[in-house]
Amino acid sequence: MGSTLDLDWYGILGRSYFLRASEDLVSWEYAPFAELGADSDTGYAMMSTAAKAFFRLIYTDIPTGDPEEADFDNDGYGSLAEILILGTDPFIADTDGDGTNDGAELGGNGLADGWELIHFGATGQPANGDGDNDSMSNEMESLIRSNPNAGFEAPASGASLFTLYIPN
Numbered sequence: 669m670g671s672t673l674d675l676d677w678y679g680i681l682g683r684s685y686f687l688r689a690s691e692d693l694v695s696w697e698y699a700p701f702a703e704l705g706a707d708s709d710t711g712y713a714m715m716s717t718a719a720k721a722f723f724r725l726i727y728t729d730i731p732t733g734d735p736e737e738a739d740f741d742n743d744g745y746g747s748l749a750e751i752l753i754l755g756t757d758p759f760i761a762d763t764d765g766d767g768t769n770d771g772a773e774l775g776g777n778g779l780a781d782g783w784e785l786i787h788f789g790a791t792g793q794p795a796n797g798d799g800d801n802d803s804m805s806n807e808m809e810s811l812i813r814s815n816p817n818a819g820f821e822a823p824a825s826g827a828s829l830f831t832l833y834i835p836n
Contacts (some may be wrong), residue, residue: 670715670716670717671715671716671717672713672714672715672716673713673714673715673716673721674711674712674713675687675711675712675713675714675723675725676709676710676711677709677710677711677725678708678709678710679703679704679705679706679707679708679709679710680705680707681705681706681707682704682705682729682731683704683705683727683728683729684702684703684704684705684727684728684729684730684732684735684738684740684747685702685703685704685705685710685725685726685727685735686698686699686701686702686725686726686727686735686747686751686758687699687701687712687723687724687725687726688723688724688726689714689721689722689723689724690721690722690723690724691718691719691720691721691722693722696724698751698757698758699712699714699751700748700751700752702735702736702747702748702751702758703735704732704733704734704735705727726759728740728759735747736748739758740758740759741757741758741759741760741761741770742761743756743761743762743769743770743771744769744770744771745758745770745771746758750770753780753783753810753811754770754780755780756770777792777793777794777795778795778807778810779791779793779795779806779807779810780810783810787815787816787817788816788817793806794806795807797816798816799816799817800815800816800817800818800819801819802819804816
């Protein structure tokens with residue numbers, strides 16, 4: 669059984685906040701969260717079953733109206749997409765340090781190479797492709813964490829459910 673952790677801080681106007689968590693002070697993961705300060709109290713609540721937890725509040729003063737969509741490291745991907753989908757760092761253009769910018773390394777087609785390898789066995793798939801003919805592009809399927817080869821299916825746990833209406 670888990671408990672709820674409430675983390676609160678004063679958000680300075682115009683500053684974008686991100687949260688990283690660790691159970692061992694070695695491996696750090698970003699929380700699925702980006703918040704723009706508004707000169708008021710702000711915070712993040714999460715469930716945890718961990719015996720111990722450590723947190724880092726990361727912030728930037730780079731101006732933006734939407735920290736979830738902002739590309740702070742100029743690699744071609746928004747912050748929340750890097751955190752939730754790509755598994756890259758929204759503040760480091762070359763997350764794995766191999767000398768290749770994440771945007772170039774991820775194929776530049778909007779699809780994470782790892783996702784393409786899992787579902788297609790190769791990279792370079794067209795983002796607007798629809799091999800299973802369910803009227804959802806590969807890009808949409810990757811965003812909702814759906815299988816692009818299985819026709820319509822419910823999104824993976826944690827993804828938003830929606831009703832898809834396609835007029836005749």
